Amino acid sequence: MADVERTPIQLDRPRSVHLVGVGGAGISAIAVILAEMGHRVSGVDVNETSAWPSLLAAGVDPGVSARDDLFDLTAHPGVEVVAHSTAFPPSPEARAAAAAVDVAVTDRAGILSSICAARPSVAVSGTHGKTSTTAMLATLLDGVGADPSYLVGAVPVGLGRAAHWGGASGTFVAEADESDGSFVALGAATAVVTNVEEDHLDHWVTIDAIEAAFDTFLAQAETRIVCIDRPGGDGTADPRVLGLARRHHAVTVGEAPESRYRIHDVTVSRLTTTFGLEVDGREVGPVEIGTPGRHHARNAATTVATAVTLGVDPSDAVAALATYRGVSRRFEVVGEAGGVTVVDDYAHNPGKVGALVASAKEAGWGRVLVIFQPHRYTRTRDQGDDLGRALGLADLVAVTEVYGAGEDAIPGVSGQGLVDVARRAGTAEVSWTPTLDDAVAWALAEARPDDLVLTVGAGDVHTVARRVLAGLSR
Numbered sequence: 001m002a003d004v005e006r007t008p009i010q011l012d013r014p015r016s017v018h019l020v021g022v023g024g025a026g027i028s029a030i031a032v033i034l035a036e037m038g039h040r041v042s043g044v045d046v047n048e049t050s051a052w053p054s055l056l057a058a059g060v061d062p063g064v065s066a067r068d069d070l071f072d073l074t075a076h077p078g079v080e081v082v083a084h085s086t087a088f089p090p091s092p093e094a095r096a097a098a099a100a101v102d103v104a105v106t107d108r109a110g111i112l113s114s115i116c117a118a119r120p121s122v123a124v125s126g127t128h129g130k131t132s133t134t135a136m137l138a139t140l141l142d143g144v145g146a147d148p149s150y151l152v153g154a155v156p157v158g159l160g161r162a163a164h165w166g167g168a169s170g171t172f173v174a175e176a177d178e179s180d181g182s183f184v185a186l187g188a189a190t191a192v193v194t195n196v197e198e199d200h201l202d203h204w205v206t207i208d209a210i211e212a213a214f215d216t217f218l219a220q221a222e223t224r225i226v227c228i229d230r231p232g233g234d235g236t237a238d239p240r241v242l243g244l245a246r247r248h249h250a251v252t253v254g255e256a257p258e259s260r261y262r263i264h265d266v267t268v269s270r271l272t273t274t275f276g277l278e279v280d281g282r283e284v285g286p287v288e289i290g291t292p293g294r295h296h297a298r299n300a301a302t303t304v305a306t307a308v309t310l311g312v313d314p315s316d317a318v319a320a321l322a323t324y325r326g327v328s329r330r331f332e333v334v335g336e337a338g339g340v341t342v343v344d345d346y347a348h349n350p351g352k353v354g355a356l357v358a359s360a361k362e363a364g365w366g367r368v369l370v371i372f373q374p375h376r377y378t379r380t381r382d383q384g385d386d387l388g389r390a391l392g393l394a395d396l397v398a399v400t401e402v403y404g405a406g407e408d409a410i411p412g413v414s415g416q417g418l419v420d421v422a423r424r425a426g427t428a429e430v431s432w433t434p435t436l437d438d439a440v441a442w443a444l445a446e447a448r449p450d451d452l453v454l455t456v457g458a459g460d461v462h463t464v465a466r467r468v469l470a471g472l473s474r
Contacts, residue, residue, distance in 0.1 A: 009081055009106060009114040016040045016078050017111070020070050021085030022062050023049030026108055026177065029151045029163035030083070032058040033115060036165035042076050054161065071098070079103055083111035086180050087406070109182030112151070116172060116188050119149060122306060123186045125176035125217060126194030127210075128231070128352040129299045133194050134175040135159075135327045136289070136303040141171065143320030144312055148173055154327040154346070171310060176217070179203065184216045191221035192306055193250075194299060195231050196241050198386075199349045202378040211240055218248040223309050227302045229254035231351045233294045233358065251309060253302045261305040266297045268362045270341075271333070273297050277304065277318070284314040290325040293359030300324075331356070334465040337472035339449030341365065344465040348375040348458040350386035356456065357393040366450035367395040370428075371439045371464055373457035374402040374418060377410040385425075388418045392426020394454075398433040398442045403459025436464050443468045 009015075017034050021027045022043025028051035035041045035058040042061040055062045065072070071094035073079050081104045084090060090098070090105055098105045106114075116123070124134040131153040138150035139158050147170040152162045176183035179200040196214050197207075204210045218224045226245040228237045237256035245252050253261040266275040275297045277285040289300050300321060307317040326332065329346040336342070347356045353372070360368045372391055374380040380387070380402050391397045399415045399422070415434070422430045433439040443453050443464070455465040 009104060009111060011037065011039065011114050011118055014038050014040065015080050017042075017081045017083065018073065018076050018079040019043035019083050020090075021045055021088045022055065022060070023047060023051050024085050024087065025051070025153055025162070027083070027085045028055055030108065030111060030115070031055055031060045032161075032163040033149070033151060033165045034111075035059045037115075037118070042079070044070055046070070073098070073101070073103065081106065081111070083108060086182070107182065109185040112174060113186045116174060116186050119170070119172040121172040121174060121186070121188040122190040122192060122310070123174050123176040123183065123188035123217075123221075124192040124194070125178050125183050125214070126227075127178065127197040127199045128347075128349060128355070129194035129227075129295060130175050131327060132291075132296060132330055133192065133299040133302055134173055136300055136321060136324050137173050137306055139324045140303055140307050140312070140317055140320045141173065141310075143323055144316050146170055146312070151175060152327065153177075154329055156327050157325040158323055178210070178213065181213055184213055184220070187220055189221060190223040190225070190306065190309065191218050192302060193218065193224070193226045193241070193244070194302060195227060195229075195238070195351065196244065197231060197349070197351045198383065199351070199379075201382045202376075207240075211244065214244060215247070218244060218250065224248045224250035225253065225302060225306045225309060226250040227253045227298050228259060229256055229298055231295065231355060233355070251305050253305050254298060261301050263297050263301050266294050268292050268294060268359055270363045270365065273300070275301070277301055279308075279314060284318060287318050288322050290323075291331055292363045293331065293355065294362065295355035295359060329462060335469045337469055338447075340447045340451045340453060340472050342453045342455075342465050342469045342472070344455045344462045346458050347456050349379065350383050350390045353387060353456060354390035354393065356454070357390060360452055360454060361393060363452075365452035366448075367452070369396045369398075369443065369446060369451055369453045370394040371398045371400070371433070371443060371453070371455045371461060372418070373400045373436075373459050373461035374415045375458040376405050377402055377407050377413045380415070380418070381410055381413045384413075384417055385421050388421025389425040391418065391422040391430070392428050394426075394428045396446055397422055397428045397430045398439050399430065400436060400439050400461065401434045403457065403461070405459065436461065439464050440467045440471065444471045447472065
């Protein structure tokens with residue numbers, strides 16, 4: 001019986017696939033792709049989510065069920081494959097029941113690896129930057145007429161959807177999630193690594209374990225592209241990542257002098273980034289993208305390098321990338337009122353938060369005000385000092401209580417601890433605003449013309465951005 005995790009799933013003929021956790025960003029995007037491939041797709045989740053309209057539009061049949069009944073297939077006769085999200089693993093009893101009726105059970109990585117096997121595939125991973133880089137590559141390939149298939153963790157502004165199955169001649173570009181180690185199962189022909197840092201230590205425990213996983217990820221690919229810069233943007237290579245790149249003979253990207261695709265003369269404005277790009281000593285820039293940040297220069301250069309390895313002319317790659325305007329919840333401009341710009345961003349680990357705040361400071365606003373909602377108690381416990389130091393780069397900071405994301409509270413772990421670290425680590429004026437209501441009131445009291453207000457985090461802090469904008473508009 002096909003009841004073992006990541007048993008290969010053949011998708012070369014129409015199948016009936018049922019997805020558990022279909023309302024989540026990752027599984028819902030897979031559902032859309034499977035439907036566009038011609039498979040019959042149903043799914044279930046514990047709540048109806050914002051993914052429902054796109055699922056229905058793609059012909060997916062989503063439903064809602066109690067958690068204990070998620071793997072009950074009686075309402076879905078004829079199902080051949082069940083794929084589940086990390087959030088909803090099957091019990092031994094559910095596996096046995098599926099095996100008894102010859103239903104294959106796999107996880108998100110298992111079904112995604114089967115999709116990768118259907119086309120020449122590029123998997124983009126990294127501790128941060130993978131969503132933006134995947135979106136950039138999909139936008140670039142679409143812009144040069146390559147008709148790509150893609151799966152992105154957010155919606156690219158110019159493409160209008162996070163998932164698409166293109167023509168038979170195109171490449172499949174997939175964001176590869178490193179958080180639980182499943183990215184090593186994808187088996188893509190081309191592997192892209194944006195960076196390697198500490199994160200998701202509840203799973204990995206140590207940075208050495210994270211590095212080992214990326215080592216495996218790169219070893220499985222035929223072609224490798226690696227950004228070797230330190231995420232802090234000091235123009236030097238990260239020794240750990242440089243070692244990975246050299247072991248696997250990867251195409252290297254960055255501001256560091258060891259880079260084959262070398263970034264130089266980065267200019268960050270409020271809504272764009274421009275930089276020069278040399279390839280083997282030959283200039284192919286300037287490169288311009290419609291989103292601000294030195295870290296986005298690294299993402300964009302990595303995208304160009306990947307496109308060139310896929311056969312795109314460098315000048316065509318640079319021209320197509322100029323249409324890129326970002327993705328939802330990645331420096332997403334919510335609006336402007338009273339001379340104050342309000343932006344929302346998904347950043348939630350120290351590297352992402354630090355890069356975001358540094359880029360915002362570089363972009364020319366009068367002051368940068370950050371409302372930060374810590375995400376997960378384990379991350380706040382394990383990386384609180386680094387998060388506090390990253391927040392200390394801003395001018396004014398408000399920190400809310402932790403968004404648990406399903407985790408139980410840990411005694412002694414609170415957002416208030418980040419306040420103390422940020423005050424000690426930087427020059428920012430830092431306030432404790434435990435509730436989202438407190439954060440809205442703080443922003444409306446503090447913001448003044450020419451300020452940038454950033455709402456930052458992977459929880460529900462994005463709702464604060466709209467409320468602040470509405471308050472400023474009154």
